Amino acid sequence: MDTRIPVTLVTGFLGSGKTSLLSALLRRPELGPFAVVINEFGEVALDQALIGRVEGQLVVLSGGCLCCGIGGDLATTLLDLHARRAALPFERVVVETSGLADPGPLLAPLVQAPELTGLFRVDGVVAVVDALQGLRELERHKVSVKQVALADRIILSKSDIAASLAVARLKQRIAEINPWAPLRAANHGAVESAWLFDPAPAPTIPYSDLRNGNGGHDHDHAHGIGAFCLWLDKPFTWDLFVNAVTRLTEAHGEAILRMKGVLNIEGHPTAVHGVQHFLHPPEPLATWPDEERRSRVVVIAERLTETQVRRFFPVSTH
Structure with a gap:
């Protein structure tokens, strides 16, 4: 049995809805305690009722989850979290990337650095795509295409307020970039955790x-x-x-x-x-x-x- 801590990267272009997804996840007690690593500390709106205590760049939530900013680099942050695990237990890590970040360099140490691979494993990459602006972003911004290309699962946000034809075109474009990643519409972060954190995603498209x-x-x-x-x-x-x-x-x-x-x-x-x-x-x-x-x-x-x-x-x- 693999006892390493699963790490999920949440990526997506600026304004795609990553913060809404993370905020929604932090309010789900059924997920158990997990750590959220965010690119800019303070970007995720934490309800004051959720906050238990603050320890520097680490917020301990009343439900047992942890929220911290990337201090220096991701590898250092993960190792610091692991060192605290005895006192502040958590079962998984969710990492939010910057909206302009290529997730590839963040994945590299998780599959290459010996000090990390013995403690953590990559559970997957989740890309959040804005149904209103996604098609334009995929045409104009190479990093947006890479975020979709490296994803294991794709969430389509704001589809409830986007035109159905535009959503259909966006889905087609996403499938051209990444044909195997399952895609779901999830407005305001409403997505099933079992799908998001599936420990054994289908290895390929049929x-x-x-x-x-x-x-x-x-x-x-x-x-x-x-x-x-x-x-x-x-x-x-x-x-x-x-x-x-x-x-x-x-x-x-x-x-x-x-x-x-x-x-x-x-x-x-x-x-x-x-x-x-x-x-x-x-x-x-x-x-x-x-x-x-x-x-x-x-x-x-x-x-x-x-x-x-x-x-x-x-x-x-x-």
């Missing part, structure tokens, strides 16, 4: 969706970020896959944003998940998600074609 042509898109939009799927016909070893990914990242490094899929590792279904240069350890699955036994990997990349990526995987087909 095989049937890919067979029907979903999940593979050309890079014909602003910023050149899009997704496509690689099919790998024959079973292979994990080492062979790692070698292929290593050569790919050595050649195209920063262009690879996300990689996620199900592999046929010597006949066994195995989930794979990579963020930029970092490949998570393989996760054996109890069963195949579909009747399909070929491996397939969805790649989200920046200004990189499927042909350029496929040549690193000699056993792949379209």
Whole structure:
């Protein structure tokens, strides 16, 4: 059993609704005690009735949750929180990123730094997208596209006051950037915690969706970020896959944003998940998600074609 503390990153462009989501979560006693790390201390509006006591940059809420600002860097903040855990217990950490932040650099130490990986694990990245301004932001701001591309779950805020046609177009654009992340509308932070903090999210979009042509898109939009799927016909070893990914990242490094899929590792279904240069350890699955036994990997990349990526995987087909 993995006893490390799960960490969820909440990202989203300026004004998307991250603060509303966090404020709503802090009022849910069923979640148990958890720590919230915010980019700017004081941005989250804390009801005075919730505040138990204040210890410097740490607010202890009456329900047992903690709220603190990032002091210096995220790694230091997480280690400081862990050191206090005996006196101030918490079961998970939720980190709010700046509206202009690329979540990739924040994820890096969580999957790379030994002092953190032994204590914390990445539960996922949640992107909040404004239904009113989201389409414009995705066209104008590259960081907004990266926030969606790196997400495991996507929340659509303000959909109750946005035009239905605009919402439909925004959903289509989001699916072009990140075809596997489940999306839900959640106004004023009203989203089910079981969905938000699912400990075992579906590793990929359904095989049937890919067979029907979903999940593979050309890079014909602003910023050149899009997704496509690689099919790998024959079973292979994990080492062979790692070698292929290593050569790919050595050649195209920063262009690879996300990689996620199900592999046929010597006949066994195995989930794979990579963020930029970092490949998570393989996760054996109890069963195949579909009747399909070929491996397939969805790649989200920046200004990189499927042909350029496929040549690193000699056993792949379209």
